[in-house]
Amino acid sequence: xxxxxxxxxxxxxxxxxxxxxxxxxxxxxxxxxxxxxxxxxxxxxxxxxxxxxxxxxxxxxxxxxxxxxxxxxxxxxxxxxxxxxxxxxxxxxxxxxxxxxxxxxxxxxxxxxxxxxxxxxxxxxxxxxxxxxxxxxxxxxxxxxxxxxxxxxxxxxxxxxxxxxxxxxxxxxxxxxxxxxxxxxxxxxxxxxxxxxxxxxxxxxxxxxxxxxxxxxxxxxxxxxxxxxxxxxxxxxxxxxxxxxxxxxxxxxxxxxxxxxxxxxxxx
Numbered sequence: 001x002x003x004x005x006x007x008x009x010x011x012x013x014x015x016x017x018x019x020x021x022x023x024x025x026x027x028x029x030x031x032x033x034x035x036x037x038x039x040x041x042x043x044x045x046x047x048x049x050x051x052x053x054x055x056x057x058x059x060x061x062x063x064x065x066x067x068x069x070x071x072x073x074x075x076x077x078x079x080x081x082x083x084x085x086x087x088x089x090x091x092x093x094x095x096x097x098x099x100x101x102x103x104x105x106x107x108x109x110x111x112x113x114x115x116x117x118x119x120x121x122x123x124x125x126x127x128x129x130x131x132x133x134x135x136x137x138x139x140x141x142x143x144x145x146x147x148x149x150x151x152x153x154x155x156x157x158x159x160x161x162x163x164x165x166x167x168x169x170x171x172x173x174x175x176x177x178x179x180x181x182x183x184x185x186x187x188x189x190x191x192x193x194x195x196x197x198x199x200x201x202x203x204x205x206x207x208x209x210x211x212x213x214x215x216x217x218x219x220x221x222x223x224x225x226x227x228x229x230x231x232x233x234x235x236x237x238x239x240x241x242x243x244x245x246x247x248x249x250x251x252x253x254x255x256x257x258x259x260x261x262x263x264x265x266x267x268x
Contacts (some may be wrong), residue, residue, distance in 0.1 A: 001260060002037035004268070006030070007139035009043045009128050011146030013091065015084065016050050017105065021176050021228055022146040025255075027084070029143065032256045034089055041137065043128045045120070045148065046080055046093035048103045057082045057093060063134050068126045070119050071191040075099070077127050094127035106148070106180065113180060117148075118188035118208060122195075125151040129160055138165055141267060143172045145227070147179060150213050151192070153220035158197040170222040170267045175214055175239065177230035184208040211235050218242055223267040225259070 010026035017023050030040045046057070063079035078095035094100075099120045107113050114120070129152070132139070144152050153171045160166060185191075189205035201220070204212040215238055218224050224239050224246040231239075231249075239246050245266035250258035 001033050001263065003039060004033070004141070004263075005039045005041075005137065005139045006033055006263075007041050007043070007128075007132065007137075007142045009142060009144050009149045009152050011045065011124075011148030012105070013042060013044045016044065016055055016082075016091070017047070022179070025174065025227055026145045028255070029145075029259060030089060031087055032259070034087065036260070040089065041132075041135075041139075042089065042091045043131070044091065044093060045105075045124050046078075046095035046100050047105050048101045049105065050093070052080070055082050060092075063131055066130060068123055068130065069195075070123050070126070071194055075123055077123075077130065079127075079131055092128075092131060094124050094131070096123060096127075099123055113182060113184065115185060118184040118191060121148050121151045121184075122155075122191060124148060125155045126159075128152060129155065129163075133163070133165060136165070139169050141170050141172055141263060143174065144217065144221070145174045146176065147210060147213050150217035153217050154192065154197060154202060155195070157220045158201065159195045171220070172223045172225060172263075172267055173214075173217045173221040174225045174227040175218070175231055175235065177228040178210045178232060180210050182209065184213070218244060223247075223262065225262065 008030045012023035013026040014023045030042055034040050057080045060079045060081050066077045067074040068077050075096050080093040080095055082091050153173060156171055188208040189202055192202050193199055202216055204216045224244050226249045229249050247262040
């Protein structure tokens with residue numbers, strides 16, 4: 001993977017958030033490619049429970065200051081950056097006071113999903129793409145981890161489909177075990193369609209639960225990785241019947257070779 005450029009877009013990454021399946025793999029996979037001589041960038045949301053002082057986040061003024069439109073509302077984009085100690089890996093943080101200031105990731109103190117999680121996901125997707133455009137950094141692969149990042153494949157294939165910068169970029173989605181119950185906002189599909197995404201492409205979002213959000217992401221990807229042993233049978237069946245190249249679950253000791261082969265032979 002030497003000199004290949006891979007953009008990792010994740011809802012959670014260690015060491016900035018607690019360890020779980022998504023946050024650990026969102027660190028391990030980029031590190032593995034970095035060790036192979038690949039060029040990588042990681043993007044994640046700047047949640048309010050990330051300690052900026054401890055992790056030495058700082059705002060990148062030249063990248064900040066743009067407004068993104070979400071559901072006909074102008075939302076200012078703030079970009080922060082930090083480096084993972086010892087690894088020389090840069091992590092970019094998508095921030096906005098309205099969406100990411102609160103002191104938790106996806107739910108309130110009672111464990112109830114934030115009502116604007118759908119808009120946060122849309123803002124995150126647009127913020128990543130707009131920042132990569134400003135960096136003028138052309139990824140060979142964009143690899144998406146976690147449901148908060150799952151709007152990115154949809155926006156890449158529709159909203160940004162005419163961006164010459166990404167003409168040859170391939171998108172991979174990693175699918176993990178179900179990470180929330182219930183639905184996001186019932187109007188989510190309409191908010192995505194506001195950005196000229198055709199209804200037929202996002203019909204799954206008419207009931208925006210975890211599984212349907214992942215289905216929409218899968219259908220707009222060029223390859224799929226089953227990243228958990230615990231992916232539901234119905235979602236597994238959907239992946240297998242999607243016609244997309246997919247990599248079955250690979251345990252920790254085997255993932256490096258499996259992911260590298262998948263990138264090289266199935267995606268690029």
